[in-house]
Amino acid sequence: MTVSRRNFLKASGALVVSFSAASLARPFAFVQGPFDTHPSHIDPKKLDSWIAVSADGTVTAYTGKCDFGQGMFTVQTQLVAEELCVPLNCVKLVQCDTSVAPDQGTTSGSQSTPTNFNSDNLAQAAATAREALINMAAKQWNEPEDQLTVTDGVITGKSGRKTTYAELIGSKRFDLPLSATAKRRSPAQWTVLGKPVRALETAALMTGQFEFVHNVRVPGMLHGRVVRPPEVGATVASVDEVSIKQIPEFVKVVVRNNFVGVVAEKQWQAVQAARQLKVKWNPGPGLPPQKTFFESLRKQPSQDTLLVDSENVEQQLATARTVVHATYVYPYQMHGSLGTSCAVADVKPDHTTVWSATQSVYPTRSIVAKLLGLPLESMRVVYVRGSGCYGLNGADAVSIDAALLSQATGKPVRVQLSRQDEMAWENFGAACVIEQRAGIDEKQTIVAWDCETWSTSKGGRPGYDRPGNVISGVLLGNAPEEVKPRPAAEPRNELRNRSNLAPSYIAGCVNGTCRGAGTVRSERVLAHTVASPFFTGPLRSPLRIQNTFAHECFMDELSARVKADPVAFRLQHLSDTRVIDVLKAAARAAHWEERPSPKSNLSHSGTVTGRGIACVAYEGNNGYTALIAEVSVDLDSGRITPKSFTVAVDCGPISNPDGLRNQTEGGILQGMSRALVEEVTWNDKRVTSIDWEGYNSLYLDLELPRIDITLINRPDVPATGAGETAITVVPAAIGNAIFDATGIRLREVPFTAERFRAALQAADVRSNQ
Amino acid sequence: MNKISLKVNGKLHTVELEPETPLLFVLSDEIGLRGPKFGCGMAQCGACTVILRSQVVRSCVMPLSAVGQDEITTLEGLGTPEKPHPIQQTFIDEGAAQCGFCLSGVILTAKAVLDQKPEASDQEIGEALGGVLCRCFVHQRMLRAIRKYADARKA
Numbered sequence: 001m002t003v004s005r006r007n008f009l010k011a012s013g014a015l016v017v018s019f020s021a022a023s024l025a026r027p028f029a030f031v032q033g034p035f036d037t038h039p040s041h042i043d044p045k046k047l048d049s050w051i052a053v054s055a056d057g058t059v060t061a062y063t064g065k066c067d068f069g070q071g072m073f074t075v076q077t078q079l080v081a082e083e084l085c086v087p088l089n090c091v092k093l094v095q096c097d098t099s100v101a102p103d104q105g106t107t108s109g110s111q112s113t114p115t116n117f118n119s120d121n122l123a124q125a126a127a128t129a130r131e132a133l134i135n136m137a138a139k140q141w142n143e144p145e146d147q148l149t150v151t152d153g154v155i156t157g158k159s160g161r162k163t164t165y166a167e168l169i170g171s172k173r174f175d176l177p178l179s180a181t182a183k184r185r186s187p188a189q190w191t192v193l194g195k196p197v198r199a200l201e202t203a204a205l206m207t208g209q210f211e212f213v214h215n216v217r218v219p220g221m222l223h224g225r226v227v228r229p230p231e232v233g234a235t236v237a238s239v240d241e242v243s244i245k246q247i248p249e250f251v252k253v254v255v256r257n258n259f260v261g262v263v264a265e266k267q268w269q270a271v272q273a274a275r276q277l278k279v280k281w282n283p284g285p286g287l288p289p290q291k292t293f294f295e296s297l298r299k300q301p302s303q304d305t306l307l308v309d310s311e312n313v314e315q316q317l318a319t320a321r322t323v324v325h326a327t328y329v330y331p332y333q334m335h336g337s338l339g340t341s342c343a344v345a346d347v348k349p350d351h352t353t354v355w356s357a358t359q360s361v362y363p364t365r366s367i368v369a370k371l372l373g374l375p376l377e378s379m380r381v382v383y384v385r386g387s388g389c390y391g392l393n394g395a396d397a398v399s400i401d402a403a404l405l406s407q408a409t410g411k412p413v414r415v416q417l418s419r420q421d422e423m424a425w426e427n428f429g430a431a432c433v434i435e436q437r438a439g440i441d442e443k444q445t446i447v448a449w450d451c452e453t454w455s456t457s458k459g460g461r462p463g464y465d466r467p468g469n470v471i472s473g474v475l476l477g478n479a480p481e482e483v484k485p486r487p488a489a490e491p492r493n494e495l496r497n498r499s500n501l502a503p504s505y506i507a508g509c510v511n512g513t514c515r516g517a518g519t520v521r522s523e524r525v526l527a528h529t530v531a532s533p534f535f536t537g538p539l540r541s542p543l544r545i546q547n548t549f550a551h552e553c554f555m556d557e558l559s560a561r562v563k564a565d566p567v568a569f570r571l572q573h574l575s576d577t578r579v580i581d582v583l584k585a586a587a588r589a590a591h592w593e594e595r596p597s598p599k600s601n602l603s604h605s606g607t608v609t610g611r612g613i614a615c616v617a618y619e620g621n622n623g624y625t626a627l628i629a630e631v632s633v634d635l636d637s638g639r640i641t642p643k644s645f646t647v648a649v650d651c652g653p654i655s656n657p658d659g660l661r662n663q664t665e666g667g668i669l670q671g672m673s674r675a676l677v678e679e680v681t682w683n684d685k686r687v688t689s690i691d692w693e694g695y696n697s698l699y700l701d702l703e704l705p706r707i708d709i710t711l712i713n714r715p716d717v718p719a720t721g722a723g724e725t726a727i728t729v730v731p732a733a734i735g736n737a738i739f740d741a742t743g744i745r746l747r748e749v750p751f752t753a754e755r756f757r758a759a760l761q762a763a764d765v766r767s768n769q
Numbered sequence: 770m771n772k773i774s775l776k777v778n779g780k781l782h783t784v785e786l787e788p789e790t791p792l793l794f795v796l797s798d799e800i801g802l803r804g805p806k807f808g809c810g811m812a813q814c815g816a817c818t819v820i821l822r823s824q825v826v827r828s829c830v831m832p833l834s835a836v837g838q839d840e841i842t843t844l845e846g847l848g849t850p851e852k853p854h855p856i857q858q859t860f861i862d863e864g865a866a867q868c869g870f871c872l873s874g875v876i877l878t879a880k881a882v883l884d885q886k887p888e889a890s891d892q893e894i895g896e897a898l899g900g901v902l903c904r905c906f907v908h909q910r911m912l913r914a915i916r917k918y919a920d921a922r923k924a
Contacts, residue, residue, distance in 0.1 A: 068868060071867075268790045665906075701901075
């Protein structure tokens with residue numbers, strides 16, 4: 001580490017690390033990292049692992065949380081500038097490079113802000129560095145530290161003496177541990193954080209200068225493509241390498257177990273080789289029919305978790321005045337990155353580099369080393385931004401692909417997946433069935449809430465040692481993490497609502513400690529995980545969007561049953577003040593008219609409009625939002641058109657209001673696409689939604705709804721995530737608005753025109769009977 | 770293999786490639802441009818968009834042999850970070866990106882339609898963008914940036 005880091009510093013802020021194989025061959029002093037990570041050669045407890053000040057005063061900061069378009073590069077740069085009291089342009093941020101950055105696991109789960117912006121890690125390192133520098137100056141001048149001030153990297157003493165960071169430490173190491181007591185600058189003092197800052201890469205992006213992983217070019221680089229099985233579970237019978245010998249500048253066919261790839265001098269030849277290579281495949285076991293899939297889910301053996309159980313739900317339901325029962329269905333959905341996944345690998349026996357858009361550089365390094373049979377210490381994974389991923393897209397799989405093909409050819413190889421390979425084999429967002437029952441008493445209060453969910457799972461993030469969790473690892477003979485059927489144990493630990501399994505309206509009491517956001521004390525939440533025929537993995541708001549869709553629509557059904565206003569009925573059953581505050585803020589901003597849903601005097605033809613609300617405490621305590629959707633529904637065509645969204649967001653202290661707005665706007669519209677059109681489809685053998693004709697997404701010609709955002713800034717509490725909160729409530733808010741407009745309750749996403757028409761016809765039939 | 774000359778962003782390049790090679794691979798691999806990108810290879814998303822003969826072209830499905838002598842303009846051909854084209858400037862002003870992978874499709878398609886019809890209505894601009902995908906859904910900012918550019922162009 002020391003050698004490469006010194007070289008790095010000498011490069012004076014250049015973003016390319018000079019890196020010698022010799023430095024890597026040295027023995028590493030491994031230390032156990034935090035963040036559920038593995039021991040790493042870069043000790044997160046040491047200040048030098050995070051912050052370096054060069055001779056020209058430039059501050060270089062190293063982070064294990066990377067930017068894939070959600071704004072982490074800019075906002076972490078702001079953070080370091082703020083804590084060190086230097087201008088934004090004096091900070092150079094190096095993100096997610098296993099040769100120089102600490103292991104912070106995976107950039108995911110709305111955890112980057114909580115991890116790096118509170119009282120640990122990057123924030124604490126920057127605060128430690130500022131205090132250390134002030135301390136150095138104070139000692140030099142023999143003045144009390146609290147008399148010194150810092151502006152723009154210049155420390156001024158009581159006597160008016162001045163010195164710079166560069167003079168104090170330039171290019172030297174701090175050799176200090178992270179100080180747990182270093183004081184973060186308070187939001188009241190902020191001059192860089194908390195201000196709206198446009199993403200620093202904006203101009204480079206707009207002018208085509210920005211380097212994506214797709215643009216990485218290495219001397220002598222070849223182009224690879226993979227040949228994935230034609231159906232789920234198919235295995236290689238034979239490969240006819242002669243079938244592509246006629247392709248000019250073709251280099252090699254690589255077959256390992258069920259992994260098949262081709263390498264050529266040029267990308268076009270690799271594409272042709274992958275298309276033309278004759279591979280005989282043994283058929284797979286077949287897929288369950290999509291039509292009956294959701295019913296069949298409940299009959300599968302399952303791995304069960306009981307989140308909370310007051311053990312009196314059945315009695316309460318039996319004596320309740322009204323019992324409402326509804327089942328919700330959420331389909332598999334895709335990350336559907338705009339660019340197919342791509343990686344470049346240069347595998348050499350003593351020194352390998354993988355340029356990857358993975359969210360997990362250290363875990364990917366571990367996986368690739370394992371699969372290639374190479375020492376971990378010889379392996380470097382460098383994050384380079386890919387197409388927006390929204391979770392576990394094909395980035396990890398293609399990194400494995402590129403590394404394998406590079407190892408087989410002894411040359412650097414770039415692999416970009418075909419659209420079909422990306423969409424057929426990515427780790428989909430899980431399909432879910434969610435069954436809700438609730439009892440209401442004569443005072444129109446919910447007295448019991450029972451929620452039982454079935455979600456699908458196969459594989460997931462590979463982590464440090466599970467290559468079989470993504471397609472490439474499985475093709476190489478590794479098993480995915482499978483569902484292990486087992487009954488639920490009694491809930492023991494206090495409620496952690498990480499997957500938003502628990503609705504906001506239950507008290508969430510376990511052993512007398514109540515961690516729920518609501519008031520309903522007769523409560524049970526039981527989750528079943530069943531085996532998925534397809535790979536699944538985290539997709540923006542994983543399980544949270546599915547569960548919240550069911551909870552917030554069901555709450556609307558309960559409000560309707562007692563003819564209560566949906567906002568008032570929610571407030572009646574909430575205890576968490578932050579959820580209450582976003583709910584009230586959204587209602588205020590939307591000029592919410594207090595009345596029950598659906599509207600009175602429902603129309604039976606033409607276009608009708610309605611409003612719906614949904615709210616959530618994301619992951620229980622990692623961001624708060626409430627959203628009001630106004631939609632119009634064309635009763636003749638069934639077409640649903642959102643007209644406006646009014647959203648209130650609370651993520652604690654706001655680090656970059658512009659970034660937060662961008663995430664909120666994008667999250668809402670992505671949620672709208674997922675609510676209205678997105679759904680993975682399959683036949684008896686394979687996934688059929690494998691391009692943009694098969695998998696629907698809203699294009700840029702959509703009729704744009706108005707988006708009105710209220711940001712609630714709370715400088716006095718810890719920072720939470722913000723990239724996944726808004727999207728979480730969109731399907732429910734739209735579903736509730738459809739009900740308000742039409743009296744039709746859609747309990748299955750996506751809300752397509754056909755689905756709405758079918759529900760309308762079924763309702764007509766019922767009312768005529 | 771044929772020797773083929775093509776003019777890109779004001780510069781002449783000669784490449785020796787199979788004539789069926791998609792233009793996108795020539796631009797990204799031979800000429801080293803970063804603007805046009807492979808999104809789908811099927812002209813469904815717009816990430817590979819370039820301008821040729823005043824029209825937007827999906828370079829992932831256009832064979833090199835069909836390009837001819839006319840100049841190709843890619844996203845980097847419009848302007849630079851120091852001196853962006855006015856439409857790039859309005860996108861910068863609006864912060865109209867997240868990951869940024871789609872920008873060739875969005876910016877060039879909007880520019881082409883407004884070059885052809887400066888008075889284009891929001892609906893006409895929308896229709897032109899009907900085949901362009903942005904999966905981060907930065908639609909609000911992008912359409913605002915396009916509208917600003919269109920208004921400034923008229924003024």
